[in-house]
Amino acid sequence: MLLILLFVAYPVFATIGVSLFSSDGKFAGLANYGEVLGSPDTVNLNGFPKPPPFGTLIHSAIWIGIHLPLSLFLGLWLALVLRNVKGASWVKTAIFIGMVTPLIIGGILMLYIYDGSIGIVPKFFGALGIQGLAVGWMQRPTTLLFGLIFGSVWLWTGFSLIVYSAGLTTIPKDYWEAAQVDGTSTFRMFTRVTFPLLKPMTIVVITMTILWELKIFDLVIGATSPQGGVGGAADVLALQMYRYAFVEIPARRGVAAAVATFLSILTMVATVSTIRYMVKR
DSSP states (O other), X not given: OXXXXXXXXXXXXXXXXXXXXXXXXXXOTTHHHHHHHHSTTTOOOTTSSSSSOOOHHHHHHHHHHXXXXXXXXXXXXXXXXXXXXXXXXHHHHHHHHHHHSOHHHHHHHHHHXXXXXXXXXXXXXXXXXXXXXSSOGGGOHHHHHHHHHHHHHHHHHHHHHHHHHHHHTTSOHHHHHHHHHTTOOHHHHIIIIIHHHXXXXXXHHXXXXXXXXXXXXXXXXXXXXXXXXXXXXXXXXHHHHHIIIIISSSOOHHHHHHHHXXXXXXXXXXXXXXXXXXXHX
């Protein structure tokens, strides 16, 4: 309890306190929050649909909308495929390497993977004749954000794979055998037996993934810059907070604290809503 108070509770309340004051130390109330929510850095939909940037809040929402289902179902599919495969532990270990790779290193790897001259992704699309994607993804605002999102799927899928693999071991084989005797199809067996029994694991995967996505920072800054790359096309909330507090001169600590508080509220809302929804179902 002492550690929680010291390293969790105190920083949270201290950050909220800082967010209520301007950079010159004067009480600002909720002005910093209004500045954050009204800033084009946070939401920028002028001329939509147009290439990014759309603002950090929209970028974070896009990140969740693409990364969450891809990493969840890819991890689940791999867990099912590798369930009875000999030597599956070696394959799982290889996939899990992405999970233990420091994200700052993962961001640097993205620079090489998507490089227009030597990157494997542009080379792949070039071989397919898709010249529009056979370019340097990190140098184009139209591909930068999506390149980082797809790269982050590789870095995080190992988590959902391990969680679902552990969950599959808790399901009695009698359930699947009984379904097979009844002539249940593979798809119906998955939707009626396997996936419902994996609900606790799904709650864990969704909750932890959303938390990870909302606070994504080091992957982006490792692959781009404190501005979020070309035109801020990959700028996210955590990077916006860092830039306000430590990059801009003069620093806007109150506004940065407001972003941090807003990010914490989003995290709490997303987590509580997900858990309540999954538990009710």
